[in-house]
Amino acid sequence: MSLFCNGGKMREIINFNQNWYFKKKDTVITTISTEMEEINLPHTWNAIDGQDGGNDYYRGTCCYAKKFVKPENLGNRKLFVEFEGVAMSAQVYLNGKEVGIHEGGYSTFRIDITEHLVENNVLCVLVDNGVNDRVYPQKADFTFYGGIYRNVNLLMVEPEHFELEKKGTSGIKVTPQVNGTNAVVTVETWQNTDAEVKVTIYDRDGIEVVSARGVGTKENDAYKTTLSLNIDDVHLWHGVESPFLYHAVAELIAKDSVVDSVTTRFGCRTLTFDAEKGFFLNGKSYPLRGVSRHQDRDGVGNALTKEMHKEDMEIIKSIGANTVRLAHYQHDQYFYDLCDEEGMIVWAEIPYITQHMPNGQKNTLSQMEELIVQCYNHPSIVCWGLSNEITASGSVTDDLMENHMMLNDLCHKLDQTRPTTMAHVFMLETDSPLIDIPDIGSYNLYFGWYLGELEQNDSFFNEFHHKYPNRVIGFSEYGADANPQYQSECPERGDYTETYQCVYHEHLLKCIEERPYLWATHVWNLFDFAADGRDEGGKHGVNQKGLVTIDRKVFKDAFYLYKAHWSKEPFVHVCGKRYKDRVEEETLIKVYSNQNTVTLYVDGEEFDSQRGSRVFEFKVPITGEHKIEAKAEGLVDGITICKVETANPDYQMLSKEEVVNWFDKEELDPTCFSIKDTMGAIMSHPVGGTILGRIMEKARASRGDVAQATEGNENLTRMMAGLSLESILKQAGNAVSADDIRSLNAALQQIKK
Numbered sequence: 226m227s228l229f230c231n232g233g234k235m236r237e238i239i240n241f242n243q244n245w246y247f248k249k250k251d252t253v254i255t256t257i258s259t260e261m262e263e264i265n266l267p268h269t270w271n272a273i274d275g276q277d278g279g280n281d282y283y284r285g286t287c288c289y290a291k292k293f294v295k296p297e298n299l300g301n302r303k304l305f306v307e308f309e310g311v312a313m314s315a316q317v318y319l320n321g322k323e324v325g326i327h328e329g330g331y332s333t334f335r336i337d338i339t340e341h342l343v344e345n346n347v348l349c350v351l352v353d354n355g356v357n358d359r360v361y362p363q364k365a366d367f368t369f370y371g372g373i374y375r376n377v378n379l380l381m382v383e384p385e386h387f388e389l390e391k392k393g394t395s396g397i398k399v400t401p402q403v404n405g406t407n408a409v410v411t412v413e414t415w416q417n418t419d420a421e422v423k424v425t426i427y428d429r430d431g432i433e434v435v436s437a438r439g440v441g442t443k444e445n446d447a448y449k450t451t452l453s454l455n456i457d458d459v460h461l462w463h464g465v466e467s468p469f470l471y472h473a474v475a476e477l478i479a480k481d482s483v484v485d486s487v488t489t490r491f492g493c494r495t496l497t498f499d500a501e502k503g504f505f506l507n508g509k510s511y512p513l514r515g516v517s518r519h520q521d522r523d524g525v526g527n528a529l530t531k532e533m534h535k536e537d538m539e540i541i542k543s544i545g546a547n548t549v550r551l552a553h554y555q556h557d558q559y560f561y562d563l564c565d566e567e568g569m570i571v572w573a574e575i576p577y578i579t580q581h582m583p584n585g586q587k588n589t590l591s592q593m594e595e596l597i598v599q600c601y602n603h604p605s606i607v608c609w610g611l612s613n614e615i616t617a618s619g620s621v622t623d624d625l626m627e628n629h630m631m632l633n634d635l636c637h638k639l640d641q642t643r644p645t646t647m648a649h650v651f652m653l654e655t656d657s658p659l660i661d662i663p664d665i666g667s668y669n670l671y672f673g674w675y676l677g678e679l680e681q682n683d684s685f686f687n688e689f690h691h692k693y694p695n696r697v698i699g700f701s702e703y704g705a706d707a708n709p710q711y712q713s714e715c716p717e718r719g720d721y722t723e724t725y726q727c728v729y730h731e732h733l734l735k736c737i738e739e740r741p742y743l744w745a746t747h748v749w750n751l752f753d754f755a756a757d758g759r760d761e762g763g764k765h766g767v768n769q770k771g772l773v774t775i776d777r778k779v780f781k782d783a784f785y786l787y788k789a790h791w792s793k794e795p796f797v798h799v800c801g802k803r804y805k806d807r808v809e810e811e812t813l814i815k816v817y818s819n820q821n822t823v824t825l826y827v828d829g830e831e832f833d834s835q836r837g838s839r840v841f842e843f844k845v846p847i848t849g850e851h852k853i854e855a856k857a858e859g860l861v862d863g864i865t866i867c868k869v870e871t872a873n874p875d876y877q878m879l880s881k882e883e884v885v886n887w888f889d890k891e892e893l894d895p896t897c898f899s900i901k902d903t904m905g906a907i908m909s910h911p912v913g914g915t916i917l918g919r920i921m922e923k924a925r926a927s928r929g930d931v932a933q934a935t936e937g938n939e940n941l942t943r944m945m946a947g948l949s950l951e952s953i954l955k956q957a958g959n960a961v962s963a964d965d966i967r968s969l970n971a972a973l974q975q976i977k978k
C-alpha cells in the first residue's frame with residue numbers, strides 16, 4: 226500500500242524522481258560535473274548488460290546525484306528523503322556528509338536530512354550491487370540489477386509526527402481479528418510525542434465505521450498507542466471473489482490540531498492451513514493455484530513503471546490465478562497494493578537464497594524485519610518465506626539452522642497472524658531438521674525438466690504425504706523452459722520447445738489436481754526473466770520458464786492451458802500458432818478451452834467435434850497449406866499450417882540438434898558400456914565410475930547452484946542411478962559439449978560389461 230495513501234494533513238510528499246545525474250564511479254561528489262549522465266528515476270545500470278547473457282553485467286558501485294534547493298515552505302518541519310528501493314546497498318550523502326546507509330536492495334528506507342540542509346544542496350547516493358559475503362542475494366538464478374530503481378520522495382513532516390525511520394515503518398500496524406460476524410481491529414501506532422492519537426476506520430466507500438482515541442506510552446525512544454476498535458457485521462476480504470478493503474486513518478493531535486496523519490488499508494479475513502485439505506480462506510476451502518513473478522522486464526531491467534506493474538497484474542488475472550508468489554525478495558509496495566485490491570493471495574519472501582553465507586545472518590534478519598514491518602497490513606499476504614533453495618549449494622550446517630531459527634522466531638515475534646514457510650530444493654532430504662523449522666513447508670521440484678521423469682513429481686508428493694500426513698506441504702516451484710520459436714512433432718524433456726512445455730504442464734496440472742492437500746502451487750514462472758548467467762535454449766541471459774515472454778508480448782501455448790483450468794472467462798485457443806511448417810502427414814492439433822465442446826474446422830469444413838475438458842486433441846491429415854479453426858460457444862480461434870518435406874531448422878535448438886543427432890546415429894557395441902546405459906550400471910564398474918565421476922563434475926556445473934549440493938545427496942544419487950547417462954547429458958545443456966560426450970562414449974565403449 227502506498228504508505229500515505231491519502232496523504233497526511235500536515236504532511237507533504239514531493240516526488241523526487243526527476244533530474245538526477247549518474248556515473249559509474251565510486252566517489253562521493255558535492256558538485257555535479259558535466260561528465261555525468263542526466264537521468265530520471267527509476268533507473269538501473271543493468272537494463273541491457275543484465276539481460277544479454279555471459280554473466281558479465283556490471284556489479285560494483287555507481288554514483289547518483291541530485292541538486293535541490295531547500296524547500297521554501299519547510300519552516301520548522303523535518304525533511305526526510307524516502308527511497309522505495311535501492312539495489313543492493315546505499316550510502317547516502319548530503320553535501321558531502323554521510324547521512325545514512327542501507328543494506329538490502331528491495332525495501333523502503335527513509336533518512337532525516339533536516340540537520341544537514343543548506344540553501345543549495347547536492348544529494349549523492351553511492352549504490353553498490355557488487356560481490357560481498359554479507360548482503361543477500363549473492364548467488365541465484367536471476368540478475369541482481371543495480372540502481373535506484375524505485376521511486377524517491379521527499380517528505381515534509383511536523384516536528385511531532387508518526388514514526389518514519391525504523392525499518393521503513395509507516396508508523397501504523399493494523400491487526401484485525403474476525404469473531405463470527407464482527408471483527409476486533411487492533412491498531413498500533415508509533416510516534417515521537419506523547420500527544421493523543423485518533424484512529425478512524427472507513428469502509429471502502431469512505432463511510433466512517435468506527436473511531437477511537439488514546440495516548441501513547443513510552444517505548445524506547447518513541448511512544449506507542451494501542452487501540453481496539455470493533456467492526457460489526459464485518460465485510461470480509463475474500464480473495465479474488467470479494468477483495469473488500471477498509472481504511473484506517475491515524476491522526477496525531479497536538480494542541481487541539483492534527484499535526485500528522487497516516488492512512489493504511491487492511492482487510493478482515495481468517496487463514497487456515499490444513500495438512501489434508503489444503504488452504505482455507507474465511508473457513509472455506511480455497512485451493513491456492515497460481516504463478517510466481519520476478520520484478521523485471523525486457524529492456525528496462527527492474528526499473529518498472531506503474532503501468533508495467535499494472536499490466537503484470539492484468540495478465541495474472543487473465544490467466545485466472547488466485548495466488549502469486551512474489552519471488553525472491555520484497556516487491557514494490559504498489560504491487561502488494563494491487564494484490565490487495567484484486568484479492569490475489571501472496572507468498573512474500575526475502576532473498577535468502579541458494580547459498581547460506583555465515584556473514585549474512587544480520588542481513589537476513591534486517592531484510593525480514595523490513596519486509597514484515599513494511600508489508601504487515603496487506604491482507605493479500607498470507608505467509609513469510611524464510612528462504613529459497615538455501616541448501617542448493619551447501620549442506621545443512623549448524624549455522625544455517627541457527628539462522629533459520631532466528632528468522633522464524635523473528636517472524637513470530639513481529640507477526641502472530643501468519644505462518645512461516647520455506648521453498649526447499651528437491652534434494653533436501655525430507656527428514657532434514659531444517660524442514661521442521663517453518664510452520665508450513667513447500668518444495669521446488671523440476672522432475673521432467675532438469676532431470677528425471679514427470680511422474681517423479683507425483684511420487685515425490687505421494688511419499689512425502691504418506692510419511693508426514695500431518696505436515697502442511699505445498700509446491701512452490703515447477704516449470705520447463707520454452708523458446709516459443711522452437712516446436713516439435715515429438716517434444717521431449719530438454720528440447721526447449723513450446724510443445725514440450727505444454728506436455729510438461731499438462732502432466733503437472735493433473736499431478737496437482739490429484740493432490741488437493743497441496744496448500745499452494747506456483748508455476749515457475751509466469752514471465753520469462755533475466756538471468757544473465759544463462760545461455761541456453763537459443764537465448765542469452767533469459768530464464769525461459771515463463772508462460773509469457775519477458776517483453777510480455779508472446780503468450781506461450783501453456784499460458785492458455787492454465788487459463789483453461791483456472792479462468793472463468795470463456796475462450797478457445799488453438800496451439801501451434803508459431804508451428805506452421807510440419808513434416809508429418811497427420812498432425813496433432815491441440816485446443817485449450819474452458820468450454821465443454823470444441824468443433825474443429827479444416828479449410829472451412831467441419832472436421833470433428835469433441836466433448837471434453839480443457840485439452841482437446843485432434844489428429845488431422847495434412848497435404849498442403851491448411852486453415853485450422855476451433856469453435857466453441859460462439860468463440861473462435863485459428864492457425865495456419867503447412868505440410869513440408871523437410872523440417873524447418875528454425876524450430877530446433879542448434880547445439881541440441883548437433884548432440885541429439887549424434888546420439889541417434891552412433892553405432893554402439895552392446896557388449897561394452899555406452900551412454901545408453903544407466904548411471905547406476907556404469908558407476909558400479911570401477912573404471913566406469915572413475916570416468917563418470919570426472920565428467921559429472923562438468924555436467925553439474927550446468928546448474929551451478931544445484932551443482933555442489935548434488936554431491937553426496939542420497940535422494941538424488943538414488944534417483945539418478947536409474948536414469949540413462951544419455952538422458953542426463955541431454956539435460957546438461959551447454960555445460961557438456963558434443964565433443965565431451967563423444968570422448969566419454971568412446972571411453973565407455975572400451976569397458977567390457
Ligand code: GCB
Nearest residue numbers: 366613614669702749768770
Ligand atoms: C529454482 C529457483 C529459481 C530458479 C529456478 C530455475 O528452483 O528457486 O530461482 O530460477 O529454479 O528455473 O531453475
